[in-house]
Amino acid sequence: MKSRKLILAGSAAMLMSLTLLAQPKPWVVPDSFKTMKNPVAVSDASKKAGQTLYTKNCASCHGKAGLGDGVKARSLKDFPGDFSKTEFQTQSDGELFYKTKSGRAEMPKYDGKLTDEDIWNTVVYMRTFKK
Numbered sequence: 001m002k003s004r005k006l007i008l009a010g011s012a013a014m015l016m017s018l019t020l021l022a023q024p025k026p027w028v029v030p031d032s033f034k035t036m037k038n039p040v041a042v043s044d045a046s047k048k049a050g051q052t053l054y055t056k057n058c059a060s061c062h063g064k065a066g067l068g069d070g071v072k073a074r075s076l077k078d079f080p081g082d083f084s085k086t087e088f089q090t091q092s093d094g095e096l097f098y099k100t101k102s103g104r105a106e107m108p109k110y111d112g113k114l115t116d117e118d119i120w121n122t123v124v125y126m127r128t129f130k131k
């Protein structure tokens with residue numbers, strides 16, 4: 001009877017992980033990043049620099065206006081997010097910096113591809129998508 005109990009426990013665990021998979025996975029950002037301040041000041045120059053970087057590296061998935069509707073978005077499994085939404089814009093600069101730097105799954109990791117300053121410039125630019 002012991003094996004039957006094990007099978008039952010196994011199926012329950014599988015069901016639970018399936019339900020978890022169907023939900024958007026929380027993206028945990030370390031506190032040390034969350035509280036980081038953007039060293040790049042908001043200015044026309046940093047917005048412009050951010051826009052150039054964003055158009056070149058990010059718009060193909062995230063869309064020109066950050067709505068998650070870039071040309072590549074349709075072939076992705078995960079929705080890249082809507083950057084105009086409050087849930088996105090209420091995240092701290094450090095959270096957006098961390099997610100861009102480290103990536104996960106289909107979101108590329110920009111650590112080593114963009115300098116920290118460039119990532120901060122794109123953070124400044126992503127703020128312009130706020131509705």
Ligand code: HEC
Pocket residue numbers: 027053054057058059060061062072076078079080081082088096097099100104105106107108110122
């Ligand atoms: C190949 C497609 C692709 C490219 C290119 C891409 N991303 Fe993403 N991005 C994604 C996907 C998919 C997600 C959702 C990932 C997840 O939740 O696991 C995401 C998530 C994010 C998030 C977190 C969104 C949230 O709601 O918290 C940020 C910030 C982000 N991307 C910034 C960028 C920046 C900045 C660039 C360019 C430097 C970029 N991405 C380039 C696909 C992409």
